[in-house]
Amino acid sequence: MPRPVDVGSRVPTALRVAAAISWRLLAVGAALYVIGVVVGSLAALVVPVAVALLLAALLAPAVAYLVGRGVPSGLATAVVMVGGLAGLGGVLTFVIVTFTNGVPALQSQVAASINKIVSWLTTGPLHLSVGQLHGLSDGLFASLNANRVSITATALSTAATIGQTLTEILLVLFTLIFFLHDGAGIWRFLIRIVPDHERSRVDLAGRRSLAALVSYVRATATVAVVDAVAVGLGVAILGVPLAIPLAALVFLGAFIPIIGAVLAGGVAVLIALVAHGPIQALIVLGIVIGVMQLESHVLQPLLLGRAVKLHPLAVVLAIAAGLLTAGIAGAVLAVPLLAVLNSGIRSLLSRTDEQVHPGDVDPGDPEESGPDEPGLDTEAD
Structure with missing residues (x-):
């Protein structure tokens, strides 16, 4: 009788590896989809x-x-x-x-601005x-x-x-x-x-994640206060109406990293344009850009960088995914969720944490956001 042919041995190694990875990716994708559907419904x-x-x-x-x-x-x-x-x-x-x-003062300024626009449309180059x-x-x-x-x-x-x-x-x-x-x-x-033999590691990873979340919230609140004070003082000195509500809007917007404060600053520029014209709007725009540069080059590396240790591209993609899937709430929660997952996974993969007792981690200490090891730690240089 002819010997049976081992078909598996004739499949190229690269194809076998690709197939093994593919079905695992499909299983993970299906699990994530089911989780997303359940979370979306709830x-x-x-x-x-x-x-x-x-x-x-x-x-x-x-x-x-x-x-x-x-x-x-x-x-x-x-x-x-x-x-x-x-x-x-x-x-x-x-x-x-x-x-x-x-609001009444802003309404009068808006009316005056509309009259200027109408005058420009009728006497300007458009000649309407x-x-x-x-x-x-x-x-x-x-x-x-x-x-x-x-x-x-x-x-x-x-x-x-x-x-x-x-x-x-x-x-x-x-x-x-x-x-x-x-x-x-x-x-x-x-x-x-969790099984008994893994419970200590999971407990430690959870405490690391909580420490990262505490650090994120503290750092974000600090950045939000600085942004709000800087923009609020700038628009108040320029005489832009609603300076305090605009500062509060900047404070709330700063909890959506990267894009939140920019959108709130855009509202301040728009109000300055309506109330005082393009020159004041350009000055407010300069203030907003300066504050954003301070945030991105000084505050975030010193505070958020140590707290979450995430690459800016990961932050942007997380915000975009959260915004597309769950709107504003998704954009607000995407980065803290990513920070929690990042810190927890790094702790589970860390050899150093095998020797650490969960009780030794203080969630209130920003230094306890996880071990500084390579892998998921993608903080930008």
Whole structure:
């Protein structure tokens, strides 16, 4: 009888390796797709929990400080929650009141700017007639009337969104209370699913990830404050209206790395253009560019670079992916998620961490964001 032919031995090694890698990539891709579908369907639950985790990373050191001074855990959590909510409410109230008081002046300046634009259109190089301008305005109003139904439907959906947002805010607060009060107990419960012989390494990786998240939130808040103060002082000195709300907008935008502060600065440039003309707008643009250069070349390398150790390209791609998949919430949460995964994976792959006890890692210490080893650490030079 003829000897059976071993077909596998005749397949080129490169093809066998490519096939093995391909089916593994397909399995990983399918798992990620299923996870994405599940997370997307539970976005109203996942996003508030993620926001609560970010806030817990910011507030947990304060709770730990009070507990270390002998304050009971429940009382420390209540003090930090009440103080944080009072501070946030005071800032929001101040911004809203300032914005409301500045709107009338901005309206008058917008009206004057519109008159200048109309004058330029009629007497400038375009030489448009008054009748043509009226035709443009009539066409705009006709378009608004034609789409009145869709605009009304959008307003109603916005009202429904406001109700959902209030519900999610309550969920954030409720989850935050338990994260601050018993975050360690929740983590110990979660890692029970890990086998005993691997539990210590997973525990350590989780603590490394939490340390990276705490460092990220602290560094981002510091960068946001510097950006907001610099832009706010610049527009206030130039006399641009709504300087304080613009500074608050820059502060909030800075929590979306790279693009958030740029978009907020663009709003400041637009308001300066409408209120004072192109010269002032160019000056504000220069201020925004200067602040962005300070952020990218000084603040981020010193603060965010040590906190997350991510290459700028990875940050940009993560923000783009988050924005495409989950909108603004995805853009805000993409970089901290990437930082957490980066620190946790580096810890699991690190030989140094095999000798480290999980209790030796202090989540509140920014130096404890993970071992400085090659691999996933792609911090730019």
